[in-house]
Amino acid sequence: MAISIRDYNPPNGNYNLYRYDVCFFSDTIHTTVTSDPVIAGEWISEVQFNHCVGPETPIVGLDVEWLPTFGRGPQNPTATLQLCTGNRCLIYQLIHSSYIPSVLATFLSDRNITFVGVGIGSDLQRLWSDYTIGGQATRRVELGKLAAYFYESTVWERAGLKTLATLVLRKEVEKPQNVTLSRWDARRLTAEQVQYACVDAFVSLQIGKALNACSYNSSS
Structure with missing residues (x-):
């Protein structure tokens, strides 16, 4: 099967941390799902360290998910933030987090990192x-x-992720x-x-x- 997931979590585990391996063709993405700001902050700090010592300009896949709003009324808040770099993915359940760690804000504003995604501006x-x-x-x-x-x-220009x-x-x-x-x-x-969110990022x-996003001038 081209895309699959391995679940390493007990059925009644705690709500703060879950780990999965998502297999996408020949790649395995080690995926962390958490609502704990400390765990999310540690994941981001490790990524920042690896980027500092690595030889390449870092690229991070970014996506978000939220509960759709049906009918009139305000949109529901963003529920999850997905960040992917290398073969690692973080699915941070923002909506259940007790606070947002400052390291996340710093990470997202780091001009040495290129964040990529479809519809990333609106995200x-x-x-x-x-x-x-x-x-x-x-x-x-x-x-x-x-x-x-x-x-x-x-x-x-307006192609979706599946087309790209x-x-x-x-x-x-597949996006069921x-x-x-x-x-x-x-x-x-x-x-x-988890598989859907991880694969998107x-x-x-x-x-x-593949398209060398780091060298692209997004204002062009």
Whole structure:
């Protein structure tokens, strides 16, 4: 199977930390799911350290999920933030976190890091509106615009992640509607939700790397 997940957690484990391995074709992504700001902060601090000593300009795949709003009324707040770098992914359940660690705000505003995603501008606006993190301070690259620049065709500017994955990576990504519209505000996410969220961030990262996002001038 091209995409699968291994769940290492007991059925009745605590709500603060879960670990999974998500398999995406030949890659295995070690995935941490948590609502604990200390655990999330430690994950981010380790990534920052690895980026400081690493030879490459860092790229981070970024995505968010929230409980869809049906009908009129305000949108529900962002439930999860996904960050992916290398073969590691963090799914941080912001909506259940007791506070937002300062290291996350610092990380998102680090101009030496390029954050990539589909619809990343609106995702960062949501994060700023809901939690006062991200926003304009984040160095971001919209993958649709990057693909349009790379392939010299504006047809790709508004392409979704599934289309870009096929175009750039030659890999098919499924985005089942029952997961897209599921309860992202749940205390414990299902394995299907974890796989979906992780793959979105990881595929964003892989597309960004393949198209050399670090050298792209997002203002162009």
